[in-house]
Amino acid sequence: MNVTAKFLGATGTVTGSRFLLNIGDFRLLFDCGLFQGLKELRQRNWETFPIDPASIDAVVIGHAHIDHTGYLPKLVREGFAGPIYCTEPTADLMEIMLLDSAKLQEEEASYAESKGYSRHQKPLPLYNAADAQNVFSHFKPNPFDTTVNIHDRVSITYRNAGHLLGAAITDTAIRGDHQEK
Numbered sequence: 001m002n003v004t005a006k007f008l009g010a011t012g013t014v015t016g017s018r019f020l021l022n023i024g025d026f027r028l029l030f031d032c033g034l035f036q037g038l039k040e041l042r043q044r045n046w047e048t049f050p051i052d053p054a055s056i057d058a059v060v061i062g063h064a065h066i067d068h069t070g071y072l073p074k075l076v077r078e079g080f081a082g083p084i085y086c087t088e089p090t091a092d093l094m095e096i097m098l099l100d101s102a103k104l105q106e107e108e109a110s111y112a113e114s115k116g117y118s119r120h121q122k123p124l125p126l127y128n129a130a131d132a133q134n135v136f137s138h139f140k141p142n143p144f145d146t147t148v149n150i151h152d153r154v155s156i157t158y159r160n161a162g163h164l165l166g167a168a169i170t171d172t173a174i175r176g177d178h179q180e181k
Contacts, residue, residue, distance in 0.1 A: 001153070001176045008050050009033060013041060015067045020051065023174055026151045027051075029059045030170070034070030034101070034126075045071065045126055054079035058150055059138075061086040063167035064093035070101050073131035076138065084138040085150060087158050089166030091141040098132040144168065 001024045009016030009031075016035035021028045035041040053075045061069055061084060072084065072094075086094065105125035112118035142148050147157045153175045158168035 001174075003174060006050075009035065009044075010067075013037070015041060016044060016071075017068045018071070020056070023151070023154055026058075026154060027056045028150075028154065029056050031062060031068045032059055032071045032075055033065070033067040036067055036070075045074070049075065049078060052079065054081065056080050056082060058082045059084045060150075060156060060170055060172075061090055061094070062170055063161065063163055064090045064097050065164070066097055066101050069094050069098065072135045073098060073102065073127035076135050077127060077131050080138075082138070083140040083150070084135070085140045085142060085148065085156060087166040087168050088141040088143060090168070091139045091166075093164075093166055094139070095136055098135060099129055102127055102129045102132040147173075 002022070003024075004022045006020045006022070007018075008020055008029075009018035010033070013035070015033065015037055017031040017033040019030050021030065035044040056075075059072070059075075059080070059082065064086075102125070106128055109118075109123040109125040112123040142158060144158050144160050147155050149155045155173045155175075157171040157173075159171060161167040161169045
């Protein structure tokens with residue numbers, strides 16, 4: 001079985017955490033964060049996602065910070081339909097944080113319009129509150145120290161990372177093709 005990793009964010013910077021594992025025909029995205037900080041980084045959020053979101057089978061989230069989760073509303077809006085695995089506290093925090101992020105996106109677009117500094121006649125948010133709410137039904141929260149099979153060849157176990165409430169180190173087991181001799 002062929003396994004490849006592709007870094008889609010947090011390269012050359014510490015923001016926009018996203019990396020893709022191709023495990024045979026199974027596509028697993030670890031983290032789905034917003035690029036934050038300098039304008040040149042934030043503009044990356046508006047670029048076309050490097051792969052078709054509908055081709056991703058599952059997302060695994062390590063913790064709720066926006067630079068690890070904040071792109072989820074756009075990913076779902078653009079076609080991702082699979083499960084989003086996380087710890088139970090992370091699911092709770094993501095609901096709060098994604099709604100807050102959406103509100104900030106909406107306020108920024110409104111402010112840009114009122115001050116006339118956008119090059120767009122009607123500036124739009126990257127996503128809105130409805131987009132954020134559409135993410136919640138994808139959550140598959142799991143307790144710490146419980147192994148979850150997310151594919152016939154892949155399982156994950158969340159270990160407490162202590163970074164913030166619900167943060168986890170994700171032990172990932174990939175089982176290859178085994179043939180009896």
